[in-house]
Amino acid sequence: MSPWLLVAALAGGVGAGLRYVVDRRLTPGRGARFPVGILVVNVSGSFVLGVVTGLGSAIAPELSLVLGLGLLGGYTTFSTVSVETVLLAQRRRWRDAALNLFGTLVLAAVGAGLGLWLGAVLARV
Numbered sequence: 001m002s003p004w005l006l007v008a009a010l011a012g013g014v015g016a017g018l019r020y021v022v023d024r025r026l027t028p029g030r031g032a033r034f035p036v037g038i039l040v041v042n043v044s045g046s047f048v049l050g051v052v053t054g055l056g057s058a059i060a061p062e063l064s065l066v067l068g069l070g071l072l073g074g075y076t077t078f079s080t081v082s083v084e085t086v087l088l089a090q091r092r093r094w095r096d097a098a099l100n101l102f103g104t105l106v107l108a109a110v111g112a113g114l115g116l117w118l119g120a121v122l123a124r125v
Contacts, residue, residue, distance in 0.1 A: 004062045008070030015074025034096055035084040038077065042104055045076035047111035054119020 022044075023037030049072045052064055081104050088097035 011070030012074030050115020
């Protein structure tokens with residue numbers, strides 16, 4: 001096993017811890033009105049991954065692996081969005097369920113696009 005893969009795995013643990021902290025700070029309880037914490041996590045993670053990807057060869061491939069696969073892979077979460085969406089639907093909060101699902105998709109894609117743009121700009125500097 002590559003030592004960089006081990007470092008990426010450790011970074012994934014750090015990313016998961018960061019996700020928990022951000023989510024708990026922004027979403028006070030399980031039955032909160034809307035899972036804003038996970039939305040912020042996924043949008044910010046998509047943006048940062050966009051920056052890392054946009055930087056391309058301006059950063060070392062090992063750093064890209066540790067940040068992209070490791071840290072941001074542990075930080076962002078599609079499965080939590082899925083579960084939160086189903087839980088909202090089970091509580092008949094259809095609008096919130098749709099907003100969570102489609103809002104996350106659109107905002108994360110916009111964040112990724114902005115990150116890719118910023119990364120490309122920074123790579124040229």
